Amino acid sequence: MSQGRVSSGEAAAAFSVIGKPIPKRDGQEKVTGFTQYLHDLTVPRMLHGAIFRTRFPHARIRRIDTSRARALPGVVTVITAEDVEQQPIGLAKDHLPLKGGASDGRKARCIRDEIAAVAAESPLIAQEALEAIEVEYEELPGVFSPEEALRPGAPLVHEALDSNLVNLRYQFAHGDVDAAFSRAAAVAEGAYRLNYVSPAALGTMAALASWSPDGALTMWSTTQVPFLYQKDLAEALGITGDRVRVIQPPIGGSFGRGLDVYPVDVITALLARKAGRPVKIAFERVEDFIACPTREPCEIRLRTAADAQGRLLGRDVHVTIDNGAYVSWGSTTPYVMLSTSTGLYRCPAVRFDTTIVYTNNPYSGSMRGYGNLEITFAVEAQMDDLADRLGMDRVDFRRLNANQPGDITPQGSVITSCGLTRCLDAVEREIQKPLPQPPEPGWKRGVGFAGMFHVGGGARVYRSDGCGAILRMDDFGQVTLLTGASEIGQGSETVLAMIVAEELQVPLDRVSVVNSDTAVKPWDVGCHASRTTFVAGNAALRAARELKRRLLAMAAELMDEPPDALELVAGMVRVTAHPERGMEYDRVVRAGHLKEGGRTLVTEAFYDPPTQMLDKNLRGNVSAAYGFAAQAVLLEVSESTGQVRVLKVASAHDVGRTLNPLIAEGQIHGGIHMGLGYALAEELVVREGQVLNPQFMEYPLLVASDMPDIVVEFIETVDEEGPFGAKGLGEAGVIPVSAAVANAVKDAVGARLTELPLRSERIFQALQSARQEGRR
């Protein structure tokens, strides 16, 4: 893999580890098979659980007969909604973990619905027990799209409500949007349709629950938000949060899936409670495709207005979301869609509204990029369309409207560091490099661009957006960081260790990170919104600064110098004016500790970014910094088949400062992989509420040979608030890809496709239609 070029804001040479391409610390254990994922974990006396789901997306449950399952040798426990006490879960608390009970109208509302669960001595027995469960259904007519669901007289997903409209609406207005459109020189208008995709993590959903005799629960979970999970899971089980301990084994992919408590979590705990033994449930692949939360399907109707000089005047956005059977994070993506509608490029007037609708489809969840891929696909399509209409260069048009430091968006986002223009310049330069070969006959080349705007300094979605850090330096010179942050494969362990090592000037391998147990780690809101490096990094940095202060004070006593005459350089405490007078830092620790009246070095810090929650008008500066990026895609389209070959993706990112270019580039590569899948291939096909392609054979994740050349460039703007100037990056790579691909397809063959994925047949049909139009 080529290493991303860094366009530095200042000399990175001033740092000892920051800016260095250091491999992820969990890498070796992962590639050597040493890592024990939750799937590998067993605890003594553990049972294996499995979940029985409805066959029909909308049905009355007439009868559940579990007697045959209970009688199977090796089956320890079978539960249904009638056997357990459970509280509603989900964002709107609109479903119980186990469905089909009397309190719930004895209904199944989508094919994910959990009707029963078993715990048995082996996974095979558990599966056999599922097959022995008999359920008598009365199939009900369902609604499988927002249009159907909103028709008068449509079947109600939740009969207790008087409509299928979800009680969740994002309405925003800033500036005079109608005036903007009336005085526009050019208007783009379109409806963009985005479909279900699955995170398709190699590690399927899993949970392991163990109760102590006094009723405390230990959960091994792949959650990304352990402290919120602790609270939510406890509520679902009717206990207090302090009775739940969450342990986070290494994760085989999560991508936002882990932002909530799901039925599987509660059911695993209920089974374990009933059985009096630990229980693990791990989804098989097919079950994972059916029951894992997805990216939400939606339709974005967007209009954009620009004046004759190419300045954006206004945007008018309406988002319709197929909510599925229960409200989840997937239906809150307008929060981010609004942010990009108001924040990506300067746009003085914005109107935004939503329609979120219950259907009998599977419900979605949060997924990396979370609303931003979808809205960027729409916004950037119209950036191209407007440039074309105005006869402007597409990149110039973007540069003209690019955000600049000091801007405040219509929502009140305060743009401090901002490298969008430099990102656009960089990808333009890169994508214009000539290729050695012309395209084959019958293939057309095209180049597409897209910009990106995303939170980069936390996101105050909850009342606290903070993270804690506890730091210990021991007699061996080992530094241990207990961080609230969660490692979900993104490399946070490595980067947090680097931040500490840099500040303390100790070798990186002397810093260890503890981050996987709520019983010991300090609080954190969780791993989302690209916030870990920024927020957890700032907490770690503050704890390190305090530890450094105490270490220098300790050294000052030993060396008989005032603390401010000392400095910490390359593992040595030195007298600044006499660098030859120094002591190894670990000698200072031991000398300060191992004596009468000694002290040890332990510090703590809590960092909550100086931000605001959105007010009732959806205004507020939710992040302490914003990340920017631009991507350019070079591809070829076969005019005869619609097939697309992506040749190159150039991706430039304003990350404030590149703390670790290797990991940062890995994040971008992973994001581009996921984004290209979203753009070109992946779709979880749901028809009449059923998932039609729940296997990797039919769900085409891109493989290595599908991947184009990727060139990454980091633009350093050195954010004032970020740790060593860094901003968040985790989601940046995936967000603009589909927009840039669609723009490149248009550039190549003239067809504007408005629905993802851009599969060959869709492009072929678009080309056919265009030809027919042309012939007419």
Added chain:
Amino acid sequence: MSQGRVSSGEAAAAFSVIGKPIPKRDGQEKVTGFTQYLHDLTVPRMLHGAIFRTRFPHARIRRIDTSRARALPGVVTVITAEDVEQQPIGLAKDHLPLKGGASDGRKARCIRDEIAAVAAESPLIAQEALEAIEVEYEELPGVFSPEEALRPGAPLVHEALDSNLVNLRYQFAHGDVDAAFSRAAAVAEGAYRLNYVSPAALGTMAALASWSPDGALTMWSTTQVPFLYQKDLAEALGITGDRVRVIQPPIGGSFGRGLDVYPVDVITALLARKAGRPVKIAFERVEDFIACPTREPCEIRLRTAADAQGRLLGRDVHVTIDNGAYVSWGSTTPYVMLSTSTGLYRCPAVRFDTTIVYTNNPYSGSMRGYGNLEITFAVEAQMDDLADRLGMDRVDFRRLNANQPGDITPQGSVITSCGLTRCLDAVEREIQKPLPQPPEPGWKRGVGFAGMFHVGGGARVYRSDGCGAILRMDDFGQVTLLTGASEIGQGSETVLAMIVAEELQVPLDRVSVVNSDTAVKPWDVGCHASRTTFVAGNAALRAARELKRRLLAMAAELMDEPPDALELVAGMVRVTAHPERGMEYDRVVRAGHLKEGGRTLVTEAFYDPPTQMLDKNLRGNVSAAYGFAAQAVLLEVSESTGQVRVLKVASAHDVGRTLNPLIAEGQIHGGIHMGLGYALAEELVVREGQVLNPQFMEYPLLVASDMPDIVVEFIETVDEEGPFGAKGLGEAGVIPVSAAVANAVKDAVGARLTELPLRSERIFQALQSARQEGRR
């Protein structure tokens, strides 16, 4: 079990949890079988190890053939000293974990010596592999007592040394001892012989080692000193201490055994390193009796002088220790013997010397009470003998010489709180209560007394005697204490939680304690010298005080009051002057945290007692407080058989303050059980270097039906430095028992026995000799 009476120094009613008889928090899990001891633990891919030991206590190893063992199916690794890199271990670094190598003179020096080790897929295969190992020995003449070992021309245990005398000697002198004896009105003189006993913990010695791909070692260990173990184990393996993580599963008894790194620890790690897989070794019972460190065998020659008024004038002590083949903690017990020689009762002149000798016997280790049982047996025998000679009441004689607050001992121990006189009063009162029945014919009753002096406020054996604490209060109102202290069954988890709950005025079940992983817990010197409640308790208390300060500051902001107008009472923050104005403490935490600019509550503290290490003259105030006790034993002796029946033990303890009378009494009961075993029954019989009784059938641990009535009383002196006034107690119960029993036997039948255990045949022989003397 009756609950110990508490003679309170002040009203315990002022406390909410301190002083309450709260059950140990690990109790329920232990009695319900939920607890996973190290023996129960498995980790993925784990192998089972076993150790091959020498057949001869002194032998040249001519040849080791492991080829048959290696060829056994299921055997993964076999190692000998020639296959591995190892560094010397033990207190004097005088042995390698695996013996028999060329660098080591190809010798076995005692029957514990480890010659080879295997790791296999199952424990049975590992045992089979041991049997397949062939070793050719040349038996060497051995030395099996200090006398033999010091004879000119005796075989040398370590040929590299020019003598069997260990380079370790404790010499102390204070006052004019010879003058004291020359002007004495009464002198007692005797030689007291103490034999091997085994801790005989129900959980045998065990270790589990797992190496990560990058060469870091995780050890699951029953060590009591995890941070010293981390350092010592690393040194033995030739790595740095920061590469070793120590995890401490629940312990099935330790009793001082866990104060060192042993060959089993290093060998387990070496096997795991060689096999590339985790390895566990757990001793079988016979192996545990043979290879577990014991209480040291020794002879104490003591003379004590008193004046005609009954005041002690001087003591002259010489201790000879059978060191066994390698120097261990067992040979450092004179450190404590000296302390009691100078500290138990006021004694103005003391001379002390030692002879510590290598033999080909098993080496001993540290064991609960650590030298103090042995010296107290001698000192208290002479207190009785002197009283008898002076015609004084034995208790009055002790009261006359009892330590008092403000005393400074000849070693420089500063007696602050001291309840010895009250302890003597209490046990005298209790033991004088009349019994309903007279003794059976042929049985004689006797009463014996003994006092006790022991460190009760840490013991500065290492340069630091400190302990760290980290405290977190979370949104659920849960308080988590990360303590350096180790729970070894003594109840420290419970007591530390009580200290925190009391200071913070939160319900006890809201306080959890994390204490079993060096990767997260702060430093502590370890669990020894009855120091945990005092030192770890003080650290926890300091962290709690700071947390309380911050919580009140947080509340002050919310309630718009100055912090010092607020108080924390019963889970509420209240305005002191207006108790009706209050907020639940957890509401304060959430309100202070879940807001813009919020904070979380994490504090830390490190407490190192204000004490000194002994100087080269063995002077210094090593403890911040001293514990005192007195015991009285009522027993009957059969004149015809020498059989002893103990009827009652009264035990009174100055513990400063009784933090938890239930756990405190449990400690005393356990100590008395162990002390009675030492006095009457237990002896690990070692002859010619071989252990003759390595089974519970032959090693008579006392059982429940052997136990007498026990009456415990706690004398509260409310120590100024102790947490809530408490002093250490862990070893106090065991120390005076054998002395009081021997004094009671003398009281009953007139025979002064000077060797333990006081088995029937010894008493019978003493009675026979006395009768023969009488007849002559």
